[in-house]
Amino acid sequence: MFPTQLPEILRVKLSEGFEISFRLLKRGARKAVVLIHGNLSSSLVWEDFMSKVPEDFDVVAPDLRGFGDSGRRPVNATRGLRDFSDDVLGLLATLKYDSYVLVGHSMGGGVALQALLDAPSDVRVREVVLVDPLPPYGFGGTKDVYGTPCYEDYSGSGAGLVAKYNPEFIRLLKAKYTGTDHPSAPANAVKAYFAED
Secondary structure, three states: OOOOOOOEEEEEEEEOOEEEEEEEEOOOOOEEEEEEOOOOOOHHHHHHHHOOOOOOOEEEEEOOOOOOOOOOOOOOHHHOOHHHHHHHHHHHHHHOOOEEEEEEEOHHHHHHHHHHHHOOOOOOEEEEEEEOOOOOOOOOOEOOOOOOEOOOOOOOOOHHHHHHHOHHHHHHHHOOOOOOOOOOOHHHHHHHHHOOO
16 A cells, blocks of 8 residues: 655755755654664665654654665764764754654664764654664674673674575675675675565
8 A cells, every 4th residue: 555645855965065865754743753764774664654653743764874865975883873873863953843753673773772872962852762673782692681792702693694504605705705606795695685686
């Protein structure tokens, strides 16, 4: 079933010419629900849901940097999710709603929480909804609320499965192999995961 009202797809310049893309379902409200997608996704995953948000909210769904139609600005991995948080907070500052409800799925949940940490005095964020959020200790390798590692080296995030069942992929990845003539080539793995033949 198609949504009754489709959102606009817009772009806004945040800083130093960097642009972020976002979907906006404008209803004339002064408050907005902000839907933050997870890893390996984009704002498109929220499109059907956007029309189900109560009519007294506008609905905003950004494409995080490097995802969807947003710019491909590098992420500084030493900052955790702060680059994504900066982008979301920059978008909120540009849109200037009176209040927000942040909804984050998976990695987007981590971004929503990071935004709260980065701007604790921003009283415009009234509520946060987390849907299967990223654990506070990262993408894996821990087993409880205290961040106790599954193994001493913090392995166990899923990458171990690749090493066990496809060591050739790991070897080619380490060698920075860019060809496609080998069935375990990283380029072939990405294509198989994301693209249709």
